[in-house]
Amino acid sequence: MATIFLRRMGFDPKGSVLLSWMCDEERGGGLGVQYLVKKGLLKGDFGICPEPTDGSLRYAHPGILRGYITYKAEPAHVARPYPFGDNALQKAVRAYLALDKINERLEKIKLDDLPSPRLVIAVLNAGEVANVHPSKATFWFDRRIVPGVEGETHDEAIAEIRGALDRLKAEREGYDYELVVTSRRPVLQAPKDDTFTGIVQQAFEEVMGRPVPTLRWEGACDAAWIQQENATDLLVISPAKWDDMAAPDEKLDIEDYLNYIKVFMRTLVLALS
Numbered sequence: 001m002a003t004i005f006l007r008r009m010g011f012d013p014k015g016s017v018l019l020s021w022m023c024d025e026e027r028g029g030g031l032g033v034q035y036l037v038k039k040g041l042l043k044g045d046f047g048i049c050p051e052p053t054d055g056s057l058r059y060a061h062p063g064i065l066r067g068y069i070t071y072k073a074e075p076a077h078v079a080r081p082y083p084f085g086d087n088a089l090q091k092a093v094r095a096y097l098a099l100d101k102i103n104e105r106l107e108k109i110k111l112d113d114l115p116s117p118r119l120v121i122a123v124l125n126a127g128e129v130a131n132v133h134p135s136k137a138t139f140w141f142d143r144r145i146v147p148g149v150e151g152e153t154h155d156e157a158i159a160e161i162r163g164a165l166d167r168l169k170a171e172r173e174g175y176d177y178e179l180v181v182t183s184r185r186p187v188l189q190a191p192k193d194d195t196f197t198g199i200v201q202q203a204f205e206e207v208m209g210r211p212v213p214t215l216r217w218e219g220a221c222d223a224a225w226i227q228q229e230n231a232t233d234l235l236v237i238s239p240a241k242w243d244d245m246a247a248p249d250e251k252l253d254i255e256d257y258l259n260y261i262k263v264f265m266r267t268l269v270l271a272l273s
Helices: 002-008 033-038 088-107 154-171 195-208 223-230 254-272
Strands: 046-049 057-061 063-072 118-126 136-145 177-185 214-216 233-237
Touching (some): 002 254, 057 195, 063 088, 063 154, 136 154, 195 233, 223 233
Parallel strands (some): 046 233
Antiparallel strands (some): 057 233
């Protein structure tokens, strides 16, 4: 709406404005932002990603390492004791407990403006029927990579996960595993004192009559892919509420919506006049 209103008002920007609506963001962006970036279709000097930030301006966020781990075993009927050591589900549970120790370590890292880094196992699928020992078990992990913490890189994170699984494999027979990484979303890190950050802060204060809180963000978004590929200054800001995101009653206050259209309009005028 900001660009529509400016165009109707006759604003002639000294540059071009690109609008993009993304798909596949929750699955890592392989069919959305990553595809467009690789095609060279998302280039610019600066940009805004309107993810839910409760009205604050966010200049950095964690990266994400996401994937799944699979264990296999011989099938057997549960009427008899399992003759092959541990079945696939038992292997996956032991692996889960080993990886949870990584999360316990990460939770001890305390930050002033972001949650601790974390490794979460959110999905586990195993077995087919109740009377057969599971021959396959797969669980998904989500590892949040926090910027600015020593050792917090995608490579270090995957090495730590593999290390835990390899130790388990060395200790117990038959614990071969398959690990597949499905997403390595980068961290977003724009300079807090960047020129474009100052422009957005100025636009906000002129419209709202108060400074905008400028913080790092606990979420993650497609903007990080664009920044990594093009070194584009990208910030995250919108009036949408973080706690309402993906909830049945997700909503946006009309007054907030209109005010942030004005903020985005003023940002474009300041940046492109």
